[in-house]
């Protein structure tokens with residue numbers, strides 16, 4: 001694996017302050033993510049997954065600690081980052097082509113070659129027949145593929161994926177995981193996925209970051225064997241090495257629950 005650092009989090013912490021007081025949401029988050037890695041964040045509800053993602057996205061300022069993307073401190077939303085969420089946020093009055101174009105327009109990257117770039121990306125994502133359709137004419141899985149195209153078209157260094165597959169039925173979800181892994185792998189992209197689905201985290205990631213809560217912290221970082229990644233998300237779930245990884249994450253989360261109750 002190429003050892004270029006795409007993301008560096010050092011002692012990253014966030015305190016929410018509002019009318020009811022101050023709440024330490026996450027503290028001492030230390031993580032380095034290298035080019036081409038796929039990292040998942042898992043943990044119980046309220047452990048700070050969204051808070052961490054929002055800080056990386058430049059939407060929320062760290063209260064203390066350091067956050068760098070490609071060596072640069074991020075303090076506001078940056079074109080280096082692509083954000084994909086559970087909801088696709090496609091504009092209903094724009095065609096698929098125009099929705100993807102929006103990603104380029106917003107980042108000021110639209111030019112004479114944009115249309116051709118979009119056509120070939122839609123083609124790669126199996127959406128070649130959909131370019132002139134409107135979002136309501138597509139299924140949920142296809143809409144998420146459009147959202148992926150809109151995220152990838154700006155060529156971000158780091159993709160932030162906030163449960164982008166969670167609203168889809170299992171079959172479509174696994175197909176989309178497969179497509180995302182293949183596409184990001186081919187483009188050499190780096191990604192951070194927030195998911196509640198442990199099987200998805202094991203099947204798609206290079207490393208899984210297991211978080212604990214009160215306040216949010218990293219409990220353990222589990223490296224997934226290369227063989228699972230090479231098998232692809234669907235076959236990985238049937239691989240002999242899969243269950244041990246799943247059990248290790250499960251055990252961490254179990255211990256976290258016991259720690260909280262104890």
Ligand SMILES: Nc1ncnc2c1ncn2[C@@H]1O[C@H](COP(=O)(O)OP(=O)(O)OP(=O)(O)O)[C@@H](O)[C@H]1O
Nearest residue numbers: 016018023025044045046047048049050051052216
């Ligand atoms: N705006 C806010 N003001 C105060 N506290 C907040 C705010 N947003 C989140 N929190 C608290 O910060 C902690 C982390 O929340 P966060 O939403 O990041 O967790 P999460 O792991 O993403 O949760 P979930 O899995 O339920 O989405 C929780 O204790 C939450 O209640």
